Amino acid sequence: MDAATFASVFIALYVGHSMGDHWVQTSHQSAHKGRPGWVGRLADARHVTTLTLTKLAVLIPAAALLGLHLSVPGVVVGLAVDAASHWWADRRTTLAWLARVTGKGEFYRLGAPRAGRDDNPHIGTGAxxxxxxxxxxxxxxxALIIATA
Known part of the structure; x- marks a missing residue:
């Protein structure tokens, strides 16, 4: 692996993540992916599918233009690991649990609206x-998996 390949892959994934998580994700996916049961699981799966395709749509041309030699298995495994972790975290109760058990529960709730009061006029919250x-x-x-495979 060379550091330039790793850095290029990470940047492409980071940009693809930002676009896929904020521009490509639908309001329905955002509002429903944390719901219990199949409604939430399927909304989350649809979000992660479009997110992963967005990352791939950014990574492929970047790799081609920069002359990066990436293996197909490396890209598949790297994106699969990322997709699984993203799906897990976006179920919301899972990440809330992780925050609680690592002592970050209070920070997780920072800025969250309280019942009857939406006192958070900005998008930023601890969650x-x-x-x-x-x-x-x-x-x-x-990026490490993709760049080293």
Whole structure:
């Protein structure tokens, strides 16, 4: 592996993640992916599918233009690991549990609306910050897998 390949892959995945998580994800997916049962599981699966395709749509041309030599199995495994971790975190109760057991429960709830009071006039919440940092960790893992396979 060379560091330039890893850095290029990570940047492409990071940009694809940002686009897929914020521009491509539908309002329905966002509102339903954390719901219990099959409604939530399927909404989350649809989100992760379009998110992964977005990452691939950014990675392929970047790799071609930069002359990166990536293996198909490496790309498949890297994106599969990333997709599984993203699906797990976006079920919401799972990430809330992880925050609670690691002592970050209070931060997770920071900025969340309280019953009868939406006193958070901006998008930033502790849950969102922990969600995105969790995803960034797994983007790093995926980039390492892709760049070293």
């Amino acid at each position: 969102y910050a922990l969600d995105q940092s969790f995803h960034h960790l797994w983007l790093l893992v995926a």
